[in-house]
Amino acid sequence: MANDLPFIDPTRGGSKTQLARAPRPMDLAGMTVGLLDNTKEQADIILETIGTALREKYGVAEVIMRRKGYYSRPAPAELINDMANKVQVAIAAVGG
């Protein structure tokens, strides 16, 4: 127990509070899908392919693609907020 230690233990992250996952729909028919391109190589081709396939085979109504300024950097809150107002599901590519 931490209270038994004769010194301070500054360790973090032991029991990270888990967030609630967004509830999932039954399917994607009629939905607007957001695609977030982090500008890393191949991300655009991957996301265009996904967008086309989702429209053609899964009944997705609309695809909104957004490109970040730099890869390796988290998307600004404004960009996420803007997409979250317009889409029902989102896919980000390409990680790394």
Place this chain on the structure above:
Amino acid sequence: MCSVHDTVEFEKRGIPATMVLTGVFKNAAIHQFRVRGLDGHPFVELPHPISNLTPAEMREVTLRYIDEIVRNLTT
């Protein structure tokens, strides 16, 4: 990686989200989802490397994972 951050941010806003990465980053993504509070969050792993694939090859590889993407986003 930024895509983990972005995926988590969408989920926090009630938007089901997933991401695509290449295999060499799989372990990093698993840990990053954990430290950001979405332990075990599903993502799609493409075989590494992809940087040397032609556009046609990249499309062809991506198409193999569409079903998995949809599974990650639906019940």
Place this chain on the structure above:
Amino acid sequence: MNPAIDEFQFFLEKEWSDGFPVVTPTDDRVRWMLQGTRRDPESIVGHVPPAGEVATVRDIAVHALMAGCKPEYLPVVLGAMQLILRDEFNMAGVQCTMHGVAPLMIVNGPYAQQIGLHGGNGCFGPGFRANATIGRAIRLLLMNLGAGLAGKASATVFATPLRYTACLTENVERTPWETLAVSRRYAQHENVITCAIVESPRLHFDDVSIEPQRLLRGIADSMTSTGSWNMWFSSDVVVAMSPQHAALCAKAGMTRAEVQKRLWELAERPQANLKQGGNWRPERARAMGIDPDDDDYPIKAVKDLERLHLIVAGGMGPITAICHGWNDSSRAVHGTYET
């Protein structure tokens, strides 16, 4: 109380340990460390990515203590943490990248001398408490609060020895020029930290040149490595000239700004040369607005002159150290800090 705990083994077994023993944090020792700042210990400095755990002044003091800092080093640690958590620095990306880069702290101003920060012989290596422990304090924070652990959240392939510690100052006794901070229009009396995301230094030896143009051509060539990401992005680079190399330029009448500009001009390679190996791809050329078939096109190692951070450091000897950068998602940051 559990008398059986070996405090050293306890901390050495921590996931966030850097592999070396720490100074055991106790309430008394933390109080001692907090004497180094007037700031409110509970005030929040920032959140350390990717885990996003909060870092208060007290948290930073605890990690500075563990690293082996003296209280008078704490202002530098606090100032550096504030800088590296700026959005434009993108510590989130650095903590997770495959690359082996780390934030290098260059500390200028009188306080650096006052606390014994070292910029002479061996300044990139062990033996200097301020350099070693200030840099280490930052790393312990990044690993414990940020959880940027190799093989876990961090995909880093090799990391870099700079991830043990990376803090130095310039060789103010022997430099012929103004410091990096003064060149950026900070006043001489201001205490300034510059942080840049870089790789380990690569050493360029030149004990032959007797005039600056040949010297600078050689250094510039070392700045343009095949396999470096500097060629394919707008990245930072730190060039640390030894006092000997700096003197060669200064005696020929060159100012610091002129040397910086000349290195920037010379550090380029024809595209054909970069195609023979390494990370050339036609898409990467196109992304920079370059025709991949233009073999003669000169690709610069530093796209933006301001991202070439020239300092004078190290002992006397015919060497310049070059630290290549990362990518353009991180921009070097600089600012004053409170002592």
